[in-house]
Amino acid sequence: MPTFEYAPAPESRSIVDIRSSYGLFINGDFVDGKSGETRKTVNPASEEVLAEVVEAGAADVDAAVSAARYAYDRVWSRMRGADRAKYLYRIARIVQERARELAVLESIDNGKPIRESRDVDIPLVAAHFFYYAGWADKLQHAGFGPDPRPIGVAGQVIPWNFPLLMLAWKIAPALAAGNTVVLKPAETTPLTALAFAEICRQAELPPGVVNIITGGGDTGRALVEHADVDKVAFTGSTEVGRAIAKSIAGSPKRLTLELGGKAANIVFDDAPIDQAVEGIVNGIFFNQGHVCCAGSRLLVQESIAEPLLDSLKRRMALLRVGDPLDKNTDVGAINSAAQLERIRELSAAGEAEGADRWSPPCDLPARGFWFAPTLFTGVSQAHRIAREEIFGPVLSVLTFRTPAEAVEKANNTPYGLSAGVWTEKGSRILAIADQLRAGVVWANTFNKFDPASPFGGYKESGYGREGGRHGLEAYLAH
Numbered sequence: 001m002p003t004f005e006y007a008p009a010p011e012s013r014s015i016v017d018i019r020s021s022y023g024l025f026i027n028g029d030f031v032d033g034k035s036g037e038t039r040k041t042v043n044p045a046s047e048e049v050l051a052e053v054v055e056a057g058a059a060d061v062d063a064a065v066s067a068a069r070y071a072y073d074r075v076w077s078r079m080r081g082a083d084r085a086k087y088l089y090r091i092a093r094i095v096q097e098r099a100r101e102l103a104v105l106e107s108i109d110n111g112k113p114i115r116e117s118r119d120v121d122i123p124l125v126a127a128h129f130f131y132y133a134g135w136a137d138k139l140q141h142a143g144f145g146p147d148p149r150p151i152g153v154a155g156q157v158i159p160w161n162f163p164l165l166m167l168a169w170k171i172a173p174a175l176a177a178g179n180t181v182v183l184k185p186a187e188t189t190p191l192t193a194l195a196f197a198e199i200c201r202q203a204e205l206p207p208g209v210v211n212i213i214t215g216g217g218d219t220g221r222a223l224v225e226h227a228d229v230d231k232v233a234f235t236g237s238t239e240v241g242r243a244i245a246k247s248i249a250g251s252p253k254r255l256t257l258e259l260g261g262k263a264a265n266i267v268f269d270d271a272p273i274d275q276a277v278e279g280i281v282n283g284i285f286f287n288q289g290h291v292c293c294a295g296s297r298l299l300v301q302e303s304i305a306e307p308l309l310d311s312l313k314r315r316m317a318l319l320r321v322g323d324p325l326d327k328n329t330d331v332g333a334i335n336s337a338a339q340l341e342r343i344r345e346l347s348a349a350g351e352a353e354g355a356d357r358w359s360p361p362c363d364l365p366a367r368g369f370w371f372a373p374t375l376f377t378g379v380s381q382a383h384r385i386a387r388e389e390i391f392g393p394v395l396s397v398l399t400f401r402t403p404a405e406a407v408e409k410a411n412n413t414p415y416g417l418s419a420g421v422w423t424e425k426g427s428r429i430l431a432i433a434d435q436l437r438a439g440v441v442w443a444n445t446f447n448k449f450d451p452a453s454p455f456g457g458y459k460e461s462g463y464g465r466e467g468g469r470h471g472l473e474a475y476l477a478h
């Protein structure tokens with residue numbers, strides 16, 4: 001049978017206008033930083049410098065928090081829910097109108113394939129604003145008492161893996177509930193948050209309701225430790241989450257943490273293999289594996305391990321790694337040199353500890369940060385690659401014989417964010433899901449997100465829920 005090569009299908013980047021430098025978005029305006037320090041953000045697929053952004057210092061954080069406080073006291077907390085909703089609906093509509101531009105910008109700054117930013121991230125961003133707009137005038141019916149009140153100023157720190165989507169997860173419920181926010185995007189992916197600042201202006205959101213400050217870990221620390229912040233919301237590594245929990249312990253600040261994961265994707269011998277293989281691939285190679293709920297541990301029933309792995313390898317060989325702006329690309333660039341180094345180090349540890357490493361033949365571009373989709377078999381539960389979050393396109397395969405063994409292995413992790421179960425028996429799905437210590441359990445699917453569905457973890461994966469009615473609770477005093 002003849003085979004056909006894919007022709008390149010690049011998305012044009014001309015729809016995006018990236019400025020050479022950006023200020024901070026405070027009180028409805030872009031302002032220069034007081035710290036005088038800046039940092040550059042690069043395209044991880046080419047290492048090209050995209051723009052210079054401010055490294056906000058303590059005085060900048062202070063200005064942003066003051067603006068948020070003023071807007072909270074004078075405007076936003078007093079506004080009727082129905083009126084707040086109008087702004088959220090307006091933001092959602094503008095995100096939809098500018099979706100193509102936002103998707104291209106996200107792929108350029110983050111390295112994720114355009115297919116993903118276009119079809120998953122940006123539509124979900126709009127969906128979150130639509131969803132929480134709907135709640136803004138119905139808070140008294142949310143099950144948190146007859147007269148739930150906003151908390152005040154929220155300090156929000158987000159990671160680089162889903163930059164605009166994490167912003168939406170944080171800002172939409174906060175605003176719907178009547179809080180104002182200061183948000184810090186990750187240092188490697190500030191551009192869509194800054195584009196969102198423009199959207200706030202376009203929506204004529206009152207000044208100070210949303211403030212965006214750029215910078216690194218020190219900026220994040222100054223924000224979460226600021227005395228006038230009432231509520232902290234953080235998504236990122238368990239290590240930083242732990243430091244934040246410690247730093248605000250004993251203060252009246254409210255805290256939600258969404259941290260790492262090491263999800264088990266459990267495939268039983270009665271699962272439809274082709275569908276399971278698609279689910280496994282989506283579970284770990286979606287977004288280059290930079291996903292806190294990634295199915296990074298495949299637990300496969302021993303009797304079907306061989307055919308399943310054969311089929312998985314055939315499927316992995318078809319993954320197209322390369323230019324994030326090419327619409328045929330499945331796996332884009334690793335977000336930063338530092339993250340690439342971490343993936344390399346953990347993968348080398350996997351080999352050193354005796355697991356078998358396999359990747360399909362794969363030409364990686366010469367410039368930029370790249371890592372071929374990788375599979376480890378012969379993995380034991382003690383191996384680092386079975387215990388630590390790699391946060392890259394690396395799958396560790398373990399086997400089991402009985403459902404009880406599957407559950408025990410799945411739960412043998414300090415994390416508890418997500419899990420997957422593949423079987424044709426509904427009763428087995430329910431029985432296994434009931435025993436899994438994970439905030440989200442997908443059955444015969446993986447990495448499915450919906451704004452109406454709560455998301456969050458147990459154990460070292462953090463606490464609190466984002467999304468759905470549950471997601472409002474973190475932003476309401478009741």
Ligand code: NDP
Binds near residue numbers: 187217
């Ligand atoms: P971090 O947890 O360091 O980054 C998350 C966010 O927190 C970023 O905005 C970061 O700023 C900020 N930050 C860093 N230090 C502090 C601090 N002391 N106080 C307040 N905010 C802070 O993750 P990394 O990017 O360093 O990634 C390291 C590892 O974490 C990854 O390899 C991965 O395993 C895991 N990770 C997990 C994520 C998840 O969703 N579960 C998301 C991201 C990473 P800045 O980036 O500007 O320094």
